[in-house]
Amino acid sequence: MGLAMIGCGTVGSGVVRILQQSADLLTRRAGQPLQLRHVVVRDVNKDRGVDLSGCQISTDIQPILDDPAVSVALHLVGGIEPALSDITRLLKSGRDVITANKALLYEHGDELFELAGQLGRTLCFEAAVAGGIPIISMVNSSLTGNRISSIEAILNGTSNFILTRMLNEGQSYNEAVAEAQHRGYAEADPAMDVDGTDAVQKLILLTRLAFGTNVEMDRIVRQGIEHIELLDLLVAEELGYRIKLLATTRVKDGSLEVSLQPTLLKAHRGLAMTDGADNYISVSGDAIGRLTLSGAGAGQMATASAVMADIVDYATGRAQQTFQSLLRTRCNDRYSLLPADDLTRRYYLRFRVSDQPHVLADIADILGRHDISISSVRQDETRESGDRSGVARLVVLTHSTTEGNLRAADLELAKLDTLHGTRIRLPLADEPAT
Amino acid sequence: MGLAMIGCGTVGSGVVRILQQSADLLTRRAGQPLQLRHVVVRDVNKDRGVDLSGCQISTDIQPILDDPAVSVALHLVGGIEPALSDITRLLKSGRDVITANKALLYEHGDELFELAGQLGRTLCFEAAVAGGIPIISMVNSSLTGNRISSIEAILNGTSNFILTRMLNEGQSYNEAVAEAQHRGYAEADPAMDVDGTDAVQKLILLTRLAFGTNVEMDRIVRQGIEHIELLDLLVAEELGYRIKLLATTRVKDGSLEVSLQPTLLKAHRGLAMTDGADNYISVSGDAIGRLTLSGAGAGQMATASAVMADIVDYATGRAQQTFQSLLRTRCNDRYSLLPADDLTRRYYLRFRVSDQPHVLADIADILGRHDISISSVRQDETRESGDRSGVARLVVLTHSTTEGNLRAADLELAKLDTLHGTRIRLPLADEPAT
Numbered sequence: 001m002g003l004a005m006i007g008c009g010t011v012g013s014g015v016v017r018i019l020q021q022s023a024d025l026l027t028r029r030a031g032q033p034l035q036l037r038h039v040v041v042r043d044v045n046k047d048r049g050v051d052l053s054g055c056q057i058s059t060d061i062q063p064i065l066d067d068p069a070v071s072v073a074l075h076l077v078g079g080i081e082p083a084l085s086d087i088t089r090l091l092k093s094g095r096d097v098i099t100a101n102k103a104l105l106y107e108h109g110d111e112l113f114e115l116a117g118q119l120g121r122t123l124c125f126e127a128a129v130a131g132g133i134p135i136i137s138m139v140n141s142s143l144t145g146n147r148i149s150s151i152e153a154i155l156n157g158t159s160n161f162i163l164t165r166m167l168n169e170g171q172s173y174n175e176a177v178a179e180a181q182h183r184g185y186a187e188a189d190p191a192m193d194v195d196g197t198d199a200v201q202k203l204i205l206l207t208r209l210a211f212g213t214n215v216e217m218d219r220i221v222r223q224g225i226e227h228i229e230l231l232d233l234l235v236a237e238e239l240g241y242r243i244k245l246l247a248t249t250r251v252k253d254g255s256l257e258v259s260l261q262p263t264l265l266k267a268h269r270g271l272a273m274t275d276g277a278d279n280y281i282s283v284s285g286d287a288i289g290r291l292t293l294s295g296a297g298a299g300q301m302a303t304a305s306a307v308m309a310d311i312v313d314y315a316t317g318r319a320q321q322t323f324q325s326l327l328r329t330r331c332n333d334r335y336s337l338l339p340a341d342d343l344t345r346r347y348y349l350r351f352r353v354s355d356q357p358h359v360l361a362d363i364a365d366i367l368g369r370h371d372i373s374i375s376s377v378r379q380d381e382t383r384e385s386g387d388r389s390g391v392a393r394l395v396v397l398t399h400s401t402t403e404g405n406l407r408a409a410d411l412e413l414a415k416l417d418t419l420h421g422t423r424i425r426l427p428l429a430d431e432p433a434t
Numbered sequence: 435m436g437l438a439m440i441g442c443g444t445v446g447s448g449v450v451r452i453l454q455q456s457a458d459l460l461t462r463r464a465g466q467p468l469q470l471r472h473v474v475v476r477d478v479n480k481d482r483g484v485d486l487s488g489c490q491i492s493t494d495i496q497p498i499l500d501d502p503a504v505s506v507a508l509h510l511v512g513g514i515e516p517a518l519s520d521i522t523r524l525l526k527s528g529r530d531v532i533t534a535n536k537a538l539l540y541e542h543g544d545e546l547f548e549l550a551g552q553l554g555r556t557l558c559f560e561a562a563v564a565g566g567i568p569i570i571s572m573v574n575s576s577l578t579g580n581r582i583s584s585i586e587a588i589l590n591g592t593s594n595f596i597l598t599r600m601l602n603e604g605q606s607y608n609e610a611v612a613e614a615q616h617r618g619y620a621e622a623d624p625a626m627d628v629d630g631t632d633a634v635q636k637l638i639l640l641t642r643l644a645f646g647t648n649v650e651m652d653r654i655v656r657q658g659i660e661h662i663e664l665l666d667l668l669v670a671e672e673l674g675y676r677i678k679l680l681a682t683t684r685v686k687d688g689s690l691e692v693s694l695q696p697t698l699l700k701a702h703r704g705l706a707m708t709d710g711a712d713n714y715i716s717v718s719g720d721a722i723g724r725l726t727l728s729g730a731g732a733g734q735m736a737t738a739s740a741v742m743a744d745i746v747d748y749a750t751g752r753a754q755q756t757f758q759s760l761l762r763t764r765c766n767d768r769y770s771l772l773p774a775d776d777l778t779r780r781y782y783l784r785f786r787v788s789d790q791p792h793v794l795a796d797i798a799d800i801l802g803r804h805d806i807s808i809s810s811v812r813q814d815e816t817r818e819s820g821d822r823s824g825v826a827r828l829v830v831l832t833h834s835t836t837e838g839n840l841r842a843a844d845l846e847l848a849k850l851d852t853l854h855g856t857r858i859r860l861p862l863a864d865e866p867a868t
Contacts, residue, residue: 018721022581273704286735301721305579328463329463
């Protein structure tokens with residue numbers, strides 16, 4: 001089977017390494033030898049640390065289109081263009097495509113699926129969500145006997161690494177981001193990771209597959225980790241919780257609740273104990289109960305492992321069957337989306353307040369007028385070291401209330417001149433039924 | 435697609451329920467309607483709580499063999515016979531088979547695979563190992579890009595339930611067994627679960643698939659939970675460990691270490707925190723790193739979910755491709771088995787000893803002469819309540835030593851008339867590299 005590869009960066013060179021190291025085993029598993037014939041890169045002279053001597057190296061996909069021996073292209077570059085044009089050309093030329101490009105699938109997945117379907121071609125994308133964790137295969141094949149009722153997941157390893165470093169090493173947010181960059185977990189501009197864009201794109205892809213429903217990003221409650229401070233992690237820990245960037249989709253009263261927010265989770269839960277750059281995905285279905293997967297959500301070899309699974313699945317013909325099954329069952333907008341304002345949870349609220357007698361009364365009054373009932377309050381006697389004199393931190397846990405009530409209350413809280421800096425508002429996760 | 439079902443017990447009636455409740459969704463996923471045409475049971479008059487009105491009900495498989503519309507049979511009964519004869523007849527008649535019968539695959543898997551291969555037929559068995567957890571699909575398809583280096587797993591939910599009840603509720607072993615029987619987790623005769631037979635059969639099946647190596651049961655270190663007492667769980671907890679019936683296969687220096695033993699695991703590990711009837715499987719591969727799955731390892735609907743995954747995989751044609759791939763890669767005895775005596779671990783030893791001055795010296799002398807170095811000793815001041823007067827419990831943690839040294843030492847320890855009752859000997863799990 002002739003392969004072509006577009007992009008030979010971290011993941012691509014990992015795939016080349018596996019193809020070369022495990023050639024015998026892969027041939028038997030795939031039922032035929034796998035031959036990498038083309039590699040398309042921007043700079044043909046750059047050393048990528050792997051042996052590409054058997055491949056034609058070019059800067060354009062045309063040589064792939066001209067080679068009838070290539071049946072499938074591994075598309076391992078990010079961004080929307082030229083990815084969209086390249087994949088479109090490949091599909092139209094009769095090539096199937098294996099891609100790891102989550103952003104592209106998020107933005108143009110529908111049209112690419114449509115096009116592939118019309119042309120009788122196949123698209124595989126196990127590596128696009130959660131790196132090495134085979135969540136796509138799980139949803140598309142292992143759980144087909146289930147009606148899935150919820151997904152709770154940690155889908156962004158960079159954010160999880162940052163939160164873990166802050167808590168375990170006592171680092172500030174900025175120090176932990178710098179550490180993540182130093183280790184190659186975060187880009188020079190970490191915005192897409194820390195503001196939740198990356199995780200929410202993955203969640204939307206999973207929601208399409210698992211719930212047959214297309215959700216628009218701007219209708220989802222989405223919040224990144226940029227405003228979380230070490231003190232929030234420490235206070236949460238004292239209360240018996242860990243804060244994780246939690247992606248959730250679940251069916252409630254026939255509607256779909258979707259959110260991506262830093263969330264307080266009881267410290268003993270598996271989700272709460274997921275540390276470092278790992279991902280964790282818990283899927284509930286009517287037959288299976290709760291099934292949990294965890295492992296490396298990113299990284300060279302783990303992502304390459306997911307690409308290899310697609311390659312072997314394709315070589316055996318399984319991937320083609322799965323894609324046809326997907327086309328038959330994809331987005332029929334089975335559920336309506338619960339409006340963000342109607343999400344109902346308990347909340348953790350954290351303020352920096354002037355250390356004056358009436359402050360708590362003002363806050364309690366505003367919350368009360370928006371139907372938000374207070375479960376517990378703690379204002380620390382000692383002020384934070386180095387903090388403005390006369391400013392204390394105040395943490396409020398609420399009883400169950402709606403996101404809408406909290407947003408409305410927050411608009412009023414913003415007007416209090418006794419509150420300083422960012423007002424932190426994080427939901428508490430429901431405890432799973434045992 | 436015409437289906438037949440042999441056995442309509444717990445799992446079978448779960449499958450019928452899913453087929454009926456999710457008919458629309460399954461038809462789209464499978465690409466064709468799924469029609470259950472035959473059910474074979476021992477007693478045709480017994481009410482099974484599900485609607486079988488559309489099926490021909492019989493006590494023999496002959497009607498299936500006579501019906502050309504049946505392409506695949508769901509074989510959902512246990513035991514070796516008539517299972518082996520029935521599946522053989524079905525395969526020879528041109529039917530493919532989906533089975534949940536782990537004991538049969540353990541004993542006759544090789545000949546059944548051989549036969550199916552010769553006849554061009556397909557065998558599916560996702561439900562045979564770990565119930566709802568899709569570990570077979572994981573190994574056969576998602577991890578094909580990997581050389582697997584280790585599996586660590588909790589594969590017997592009954593044993594895990596018993597150990598959990600003992601620790602959490604302070605129950606004795608016998609009380610916890612009775613509770614497991616009361617809840618339907620354990621059979622009237624729980625021997626196969628608690629003596630490790632069930633778990634070791636599953637481990638051997640996984641080892642065949644993941645390591646391409648056939649291991650004979652009597653060459654494996656195998657130990658059940660029958661002799662574990664509450665006090666062992668409590669002492670382990672005080673030392674920072676949990677005791678779990680751990681199934682392990684791993685490659686070490688080119689050989690395969692395989693064992694099934696109650697094992698001390700650091701309390702913070704996911705394996706250690708697996709409670710109740712759940713299963714937990716951690717697979718390490720050269721590309722993926724460590725991938726972990728957990729969920730219901732048994733139970734009606736979780737196991738039925740695994741059978742449904744096989745049915746849909748079969749209907750789409752994926753299962754046939756997977757089985758062909760399996761035939762190409764199965765047991766080539768890639769690894770040699772490390773002799774049981776050469777397994778090298780730290781150990782937890784627990785004795786009941788006469789409360790006399792020279793006892794510890796005798797034990798230490800025997801261990802020392804067998805090259806077993808003691809890491810820590812604790813002999814409790816207070817005697818167990820209700821225990822024989824003058825008998826104390828003694829716990830020794832050893833440094834790393836071999837199973838062979840310990841067995842030899844144990845033969846000598848057995849001769850000491852100052853030791854009473856069962857001598858408990860449990861390995862400590864290696865900590866995974868972080």
